[in-house]
Amino acid sequence: MRKTVQYALAAAAAALLAFAPAAGAQQQKLKIGFITTLSGPQGIIGKHMKDSVELALDHLGRKVGGLDTEVVYGDDQFKPDVGVQVAEQMLKRDNIDIMAGIIWSNVMLATVPVVTGAGKIMVGTNAGASPLAGAQCNELYFSTSWNNDQSPEAMGKYLQDSGIKELYVLAPNYQAGKDMVAGLKRYYKGNIVEERYTTMGQLDYQAEITQLRAKNPKAVFIFYPGGMGIQFIRQYVQAGLREKIPLYSVFTVDETTIPALKDAAVGQFEARFWSADIKIPASQKYVADFRKKFGYTPSFYGAQSYDGIMLIDSAVRAVKGNVKDTKGMVAAMRKANYKSIRGDFKFNNNHHPIQDFYLLKAVKDAGAPEGVAMHIEKKVFEDHQDAYHGECKMKW
Amino acid sequence: MTFTLIFEQLLNGVQLGVMLFLLAAGLTLVLGIMNVVNLAHGSLYMIGAYLAITAAQWSDSYLVGVAAGLAGTLLVGMLIELVALRALYRRDHLDQVLATFGLILFFNELVAMLWGRAALFASLPAYLQGHLELPGGASYPLYRAVIIAVGLAVAALLWYVVTRTRLGMLIRAGASNRAMVAALGVNIRLLYTVVFGFGAALAGLAGLMAGQIYTVQPGMGELILIQVFVVIVIGGIGSIRGALVGALIVGIVDTLGRAFLKPLLATVLSSAAANTAGPALASMLIYLLMALVLALRPAGLFPARG
Numbered sequence: 001m002r003k004t005v006q007y008a009l010a011a012a013a014a015a016l017l018a019f020a021p022a023a024g025a026q027q028q029k030l031k032i033g034f035i036t037t038l039s040g041p042q043g044i045i046g047k048h049m050k051d052s053v054e055l056a057l058d059h060l061g062r063k064v065g066g067l068d069t070e071v072v073y074g075d076d077q078f079k080p081d082v083g084v085q086v087a088e089q090m091l092k093r094d095n096i097d098i099m100a101g102i103i104w105s106n107v108m109l110a111t112v113p114v115v116t117g118a119g120k121i122m123v124g125t126n127a128g129a130s131p132l133a134g135a136q137c138n139e140l141y142f143s144t145s146w147n148n149d150q151s152p153e154a155m156g157k158y159l160q161d162s163g164i165k166e167l168y169v170l171a172p173n174y175q176a177g178k179d180m181v182a183g184l185k186r187y188y189k190g191n192i193v194e195e196r197y198t199t200m201g202q203l204d205y206q207a208e209i210t211q212l213r214a215k216n217p218k219a220v221f222i223f224y225p226g227g228m229g230i231q232f233i234r235q236y237v238q239a240g241l242r243e244k245i246p247l248y249s250v251f252t253v254d255e256t257t258i259p260a261l262k263d264a265a266v267g268q269f270e271a272r273f274w275s276a277d278i279k280i281p282a283s284q285k286y287v288a289d290f291r292k293k294f295g296y297t298p299s300f301y302g303a304q305s306y307d308g309i310m311l312i313d314s315a316v317r318a319v320k321g322n323v324k325d326t327k328g329m330v331a332a333m334r335k336a337n338y339k340s341i342r343g344d345f346k347f348n349n350n351h352h353p354i355q356d357f358y359l360l361k362a363v364k365d366a367g368a369p370e371g372v373a374m375h376i377e378k379k380v381f382e383d384h385q386d387a388y389h390g391e392c393k394m395k396w
Numbered sequence: 397m398t399f400t401l402i403f404e405q406l407l408n409g410v411q412l413g414v415m416l417f418l419l420a421a422g423l424t425l426v427l428g429i430m431n432v433v434n435l436a437h438g439s440l441y442m443i444g445a446y447l448a449i450t451a452a453q454w455s456d457s458y459l460v461g462v463a464a465g466l467a468g469t470l471l472v473g474m475l476i477e478l479v480a481l482r483a484l485y486r487r488d489h490l491d492q493v494l495a496t497f498g499l500i501l502f503f504n505e506l507v508a509m510l511w512g513r514a515a516l517f518a519s520l521p522a523y524l525q526g527h528l529e530l531p532g533g534a535s536y537p538l539y540r541a542v543i544i545a546v547g548l549a550v551a552a553l554l555w556y557v558v559t560r561t562r563l564g565m566l567i568r569a570g571a572s573n574r575a576m577v578a579a580l581g582v583n584i585r586l587l588y589t590v591v592f593g594f595g596a597a598l599a600g601l602a603g604l605m606a607g608q609i610y611t612v613q614p615g616m617g618e619l620i621l622i623q624v625f626v627v628i629v630i631g632g633i634g635s636i637r638g639a640l641v642g643a644l645i646v647g648i649v650d651t652l653g654r655a656f657l658k659p660l661l662a663t664v665l666s667s668a669a670a671n672t673a674g675p676a677l678a679s680m681l682i683y684l685l686m687a688l689v690l691a692l693r694p695a696g697l698f699p700a701r702g
Contacts, residue, residue, distance in 0.1 A: 227611035
């Protein structure tokens, strides 16, 4: 009995030692912390992001900015408190030099103060929480994505420009749902015949679709990310409405949901800053090599993450590997001097990209592994800025 | 708000109710007869969907998928009973909840490992696509009508088995007094395994039918299971009749609430207020109903043991 306790203690001590930071390790190695969601139903987005980071490392010869690089992945489990915990662990235990990733706005809002408070740079590669673009903008926070309501703004502008007189609107009943509709309304001035907010995570939309058909609107706008979107669109198509009422959406049909939707997605309109078929060399290389390595088409979640690593690479090169020079890193990042998957762009004063937005359509495409792919139909916005940069006090 | 619209929404409610019934029937039997709280019932629903889709893709036949989903969940269910639940009968409910919650995590990760985390594509055979014309000019998706028919047929079959067969007699006896049934020389362990297996197959049936309308992904079972628990509380634990009535009530109340509550509120409130209150109230409706049933009839509408 005594012996067992001793063994257990010894094992525990060994385990703890393994966790202790390797004291005095030489800094000629770059450590990037990358937080995303790797478990649960949302883990598919994290997979796209992680695979893209790995491809970026391949393209850079596993050396970001010329330094041997280790990426530490963390799973936020779709929860803000876990995100903060993972970030603290990475900062204190893993001694990371720079942080990147994060899918969700609520996780981002909770985690950014922890990272920037420790004096490290955070490169957000998806979440587009408005406060971080506005009043809470931060010198150490950069985004390689967009602000949440820019995509619905682009959709609103397209619908307005194409003279669609009336619109039926559906979204889940939570903050992002209302933000998306607010973004849409900023540019769409036609008649919104009905605004429906459904329960978060709702399975069945037949009741809503029946009500919608009774109103017989000219067009429908939805925001249903993830599984909700798959359900809504399947049921919309099964109700025979695909050919009757055009369906416009944001963050609903993308390369994470197309494999489940296939033909049901064909004909869907989306607004986005990027598409896998965009004619930009950096993006074409990314998409082609990604398909070759992983056998599926990357989504914008992946493209932004690939872009985030490339942005970090450009900054580390600019400071000649001295990543402790945070000021130098920030100054270099502000130049956005790298081959972005969206083409050349400038950062706004709030460190969010000023970029173009497009109307996309899901079409049959034998060249895509999924058989269905998003294609760019037209450019909606040129050099579009988010609506919040004016509230950001940062000047440079 | 025409009559046709209300009729169509009622059909939608019945369809949702039937889906909930298939899940609730198995769960309530296990709870009533074996006195086991099985949180992993949703996992069987998920397994049914995954097995059916995989078998249908492999064989290119929807019906082979259905058969594989049913047989597969039956076997997986009996296996769970033999391996995990047998050890739990004498434990209290908290232990059962913990253990079956562990099973949820296990099956979600297993499915993610075998099939990946991406949602699965499920095709619908041509003969189940299309619409039924309803009186009044409305049309109803054929597949949803088939779900209603299958669900009601299963309800009739269950009623027949439970009230008219020897197996049903044993099931009812087991629910009333399991010690006495065992004392009379009935192999109660075998009975438990069979009941659990059939409950699992019912969940698998719900899952394989849901595959074409809902999203098939790891964790899909937990989303629907919450409503199933509401059904069981309303219907009364252990009662098939209660499960059917409870499921139809929950399906119809939920559907009508989502469809008509907001327009109704808009007639008395401002449209902004109706926009906020409508969806909030609609999503609470079935829980309010459950609270009401609990207050008036704590044992549910049709308690199994009078």
